[in-house]
Amino acid sequence: MIESTYRWKDGFPKIGIRPTIDGRRRGVRESLEVQTMNLAKAVARLLSEQLRYPNGEPVECVIADTCIGGVAEAAAAAKKFNTAEVGLTITVTPCWCYGTETMDTDPSLPKAVWGFNGTGRPGAVYLAAVLSAHAQKGLPAFGIYGEDVQDEGDDRIPADVQEKLLRFARSGLAVACMKDQAYLSMGSVSMGIAGSIVNDQFFQEFLGMRNEYIDMSEFTRRMEEGIYDPEEYEKAFAWVKENCKEGSDNNPEHLQTSRERKDWEWEMVVKMTLITRDLMIGNPRLAELGYGEEAQGHHAIVSGFHGQRQWTDHAPNGDFMETILNSSFDWNGKRSPYMVATENDSLNGIGMLFGYLLTNTAQIFADVRTYWSSDSVERVTGHKLEGRAANGILHLINSGSATLDGTGEQMKDGKPAMKPFWEISDEEVENMLKATQWRPASVEYFRGGGFSTDYLTRGEMPMTMARLNLVKGLGPVLQIAEGYSVELPELVHETLDNRTDPTWPTTWFVPNLTDNGAFTSVYDVMDNWGANHGVISYGHIGADLITLASILRIPVSMHNVPKEKVFRPRAWGLFGTEQAENADFRACANFGPLYK
Numbered sequence: 001m002i003e004s005t006y007r008w009k010d011g012f013p014k015i016g017i018r019p020t021i022d023g024r025r026r027g028v029r030e031s032l033e034v035q036t037m038n039l040a041k042a043v044a045r046l047l048s049e050q051l052r053y054p055n056g057e058p059v060e061c062v063i064a065d066t067c068i069g070g071v072a073e074a075a076a077a078a079k080k081f082n083t084a085e086v087g088l089t090i091t092v093t094p095c096w097c098y099g100t101e102t103m104d105t106d107p108s109l110p111k112a113v114w115g116f117n118g119t120g121r122p123g124a125v126y127l128a129a130v131l132s133a134h135a136q137k138g139l140p141a142f143g144i145y146g147e148d149v150q151d152e153g154d155d156r157i158p159a160d161v162q163e164k165l166l167r168f169a170r171s172g173l174a175v176a177c178m179k180d181q182a183y184l185s186m187g188s189v190s191m192g193i194a195g196s197i198v199n200d201q202f203f204q205e206f207l208g209m210r211n212e213y214i215d216m217s218e219f220t221r222r223m224e225e226g227i228y229d230p231e232e233y234e235k236a237f238a239w240v241k242e243n244c245k246e247g248s249d250n251n252p253e254h255l256q257t258s259r260e261r262k263d264w265e266w267e268m269v270v271k272m273t274l275i276t277r278d279l280m281i282g283n284p285r286l287a288e289l290g291y292g293e294e295a296q297g298h299h300a301i302v303s304g305f306h307g308q309r310q311w312t313d314h315a316p317n318g319d320f321m322e323t324i325l326n327s328s329f330d331w332n333g334k335r336s337p338y339m340v341a342t343e344n345d346s347l348n349g350i351g352m353l354f355g356y357l358l359t360n361t362a363q364i365f366a367d368v369r370t371y372w373s374s375d376s377v378e379r380v381t382g383h384k385l386e387g388r389a390a391n392g393i394l395h396l397i398n399s400g401s402a403t404l405d406g407t408g409e410q411m412k413d414g415k416p417a418m419k420p421f422w423e424i425s426d427e428e429v430e431n432m433l434k435a436t437q438w439r440p441a442s443v444e445y446f447r448g449g450g451f452s453t454d455y456l457t458r459g460e461m462p463m464t465m466a467r468l469n470l471v472k473g474l475g476p477v478l479q480i481a482e483g484y485s486v487e488l489p490e491l492v493h494e495t496l497d498n499r500t501d502p503t504w505p506t507t508w509f510v511p512n513l514t515d516n517g518a519f520t521s522v523y524d525v526m527d528n529w530g531a532n533h534g535v536i537s538y539g540h541i542g543a544d545l546i547t548l549a550s551i552l553r554i555p556v557s558m559h560n561v562p563k564e565k566v567f568r569p570r571a572w573g574l575f576g577t578e579q580a581e582n583a584d585f586r587a588c589a590n591f592g593p594l595y596k
């Protein structure tokens, strides 16, 4: 199976570009046609050059057939976009046009307007006029207004305009990509974790997504009846034997299992990996084997594995399966990662999906487990934390699984990084595997065994931690903390790690402090975190997350993104400009979810 062609068989949403123009003929319109269409072409070029879909192909733009001077041309563009599967629109203009007559009125398409900042023709006046119409009609749009005045006929895109176009396009594409896809819940609620109570209303109204469910007995059925590709299984098993080194058994001697049992568990966990992937996206090989229904899959862009406890009390845990699927490669080579949430925490699964669709990179799922104050570290290890770690650290550690990309063994400009799969080298794949040990699971937690992913994330990676929460009466709320991974002296790491479960993957994380609100101290970040889990993405992607959240009308309750990078629909400012966080809550509540 060639994953990239099968997995994304439905293709991706496109960006619709709408050049709007002053409709007056006999002079005005004619003089603007070329410049207006050139602006549209320049925007399309920028987006296709800079942005890629999750399979690595350049983003596609569709430009309206004509400039849009009135409602007939607006309707013709809408029709063209509909057929071309456009998922978001950007309106561009250097001149005055008629607001309500030319605007995009499709309520579910994220939209932005770039009004050229010139003097000869008032593109910015149109921008203000049309954005007021968007506010008045309850169809929020992003306004893009370059800071510097450009000369008439200049079709270059200034840097500040480029930044906003790209931020809007990345976020709007993420929204469009998740729409009509499914979250597959494998099992149900894990250990009373509220995030694994799948809230279908939230998925439907805020994300435009469906919910699919299977009972975990489906794994047993597929395993016992052999509903997986036996050839791929042989290939996978051979690759795993060669590349995944089993680490030492940390269980007390009387709980350690036999070699024979461990060998059987390896077979099980490889099968679980194939089965989970097939459940999510289907597999044409299954149809050839006589399983036409199973071959179709659940159309899932993200899933969650219940695991604890019923499954793990009896069978090997999901750690190997989650790790491999969440990584950017497997026995078939490099490929886009699958999003699989531990403990079926669907809200963290959606956080992973947000981070993934914004960056095309793998995401780390982790327990936000311990705040270690500098004093506590010194008391326990005798070591005084310094540098980035001086104000305390957060221990991010998952109960056995995390993407192998989280090792930090990929490089960008000589520094640890997490990259889209098409930028990862074979040597980096080898290094990720070398940096990881597969430790027999802690049997007191996981009676059925399995293999946990043990690695330590390299330091100095810019990272963003996020968490989606649901609050009764309020709805969804997002939290965002930008910061860095840090490296501790080896003995310090070992001492701290040994106090939890050393067979699990660890990231030491320090959020950037702002001396304000939840970012007054590292302790405050921990103390304000909304749940036991968080998603950690490579890079400082907080600004993109904020833009994405505003399109979905999800307010952000805490973030440490610099003010000048925050970009939300223009109408948000009409809810107050002094306290943007406050205004965000009221704007989101006012406009309500994107889909009803």
Ligand SMILES: C[C@H](O)[C@@H](O)[C@@H](O)C(=O)CO
Residues within 6 Å of the ligand: 308, 343, 367, 398, 399, 445, 532
């Ligand atoms: C092994 C334990 O049950 C862990 O899975 C538990 O600490 C969690 O991860 C809770 O989110």
Ligand SMILES: [Mn+2]
Residues within 6 Å of the ligand: 342, 343, 366, 367, 398, 399, 532, 533
């Ligand atoms: Mn957990």
